[in-house]
Amino acid sequence: MQNNRLLDIKNGYNFRELGGYKTIDGRHVKWNKILRSGELADLSEDDLGFLEKYGIKYDIDLRSDSERNKAADKLPGNAKLVANPIFNSGHDKTGADYAEQYKYDANRGKQNMILSYQSMVTSESAKQAFHKLFMTLLNNDGGAILFHCAQGKDRTGLSAAFLLFALGVDEETIKQDYLLSKDAMKPYIELKIKQFSKYGMNDALKQNLNNLYTVDESYFNAAMDTIKENYSTVDNFLHQFIGLSDNDIDKLKSLYLTD
Template sequence: MRDKMNNKRLLDVKNGYNFRELGGYPTKDGRTIKWNKLIRSGELSELSKADQEYLTNYGVKYDVDLRSDLERKNAADKMLPKTTFIPNPVFNTGHDKTDEEYAKQYSINPNLGTENMILSYQSMVTEESAKKAFRNLFDTLLKNNQDKSSVLFHCAQGKDRTGLSAAFILFALGVSENDIRQDYLISKEQMKPYVQLKINEYSKYGMNDILKNNLSNLYSVDEKYFDAAMDMIKKEYGNIDNFLHEFIGLSDQEITKLRDIYLTD
């Protein structure tokens, strides 16, 4: 999936999911997002030495971890040299049941996975913890003004908390909603191996079609989820620009600075 001769949307990280570049997207003012500046991904807990070396050579300067304290404790990121680690939970609750409890919970109601994902996306544009986390992320982005230095931001699978973070960054940089939506949906293909992994893992507790369907909905992405967040933003703030200013707290000057840092003619 190459955008240019030496630039790739999908990064060559072997022991991790959904490592992707945000470079190359055009903006409404005729500029383009720089490569080697913005990386979105899943967790860094399984990285091999080669993966760590690859990301270090790629220029990762900041690792912003959007997971909860419990998630970080259970699967800590492998640290990268020369990289500042920033714990930055979007939510600090949930993910506290055993796999067996989750298997039981999601084996009864076929709509539960989708319903919970929609609620989660709505919470990410209304909850105080999410507001604080997105502001912290943008504060880090505003500090990343050196050449060949990247901000990597991630959650567990790099699709939901990371997906909306990427969307808000791209909106702030002036990328079209269609391109933002398409970038978000890349996770659908990227997460197929992970969905199968979870189905295999949960099979030991007894697998039925309801559980399988819920796992697919929980561990993938869907336009319904993205739209749930966008519709809530429109309901609460009128439009995305108001949301960026009022919820995340970005000033016009900060948006101009972000564009100066991350865009090229």
């Protein structure tokens, strides 16, 4: 199978490989082992066939229960679903509710995104979910693992970042992987603006939709700054917040890095 960063999925958003990134000690993340993506609810038969051929063994769904119930994943082949919500509330509003919430203050979307990123590195639900994600990665005895949220950019973006940190990839490379979602999400933003137009589009709502459905360096930095304020280093965060031991990190490297 050809190694590509952005995967050829027609009925989904932001399906990407984490293989190929170089670690500080000169190794590389293995290809065809770890995928990150948006939700799998709308996948075509061709998309499912592509992922089955990829060898997906676990589909780790980081969305809330309400999100999963509204748009259940379609699973490729014999993949096992792992329900693992980082947040299990706050995703049950209607489109009209969201339009009303974001119609008046153009900065509200960006402010809420920054608060969300800070919560993902401090809340108990996120702590438990990241630990479960890593335990699934550690217990993988073969095949590929896919993890995702709704758009594959925020909950998924930080999950990918923490995994790459644990594997020994440098922070700048990790940030650039995170920021790849900016271009990947442009068609999705256009779709959301079109969908929300029925509620009465104005400049504030349009700006908020752009901020809510993209990624931004300020979001990533909000999480990293909070981690460093509370734990000094990301390595301490991986150990103390997520609960990884030195042996866990060594095993992750043996599973997901080239020799």
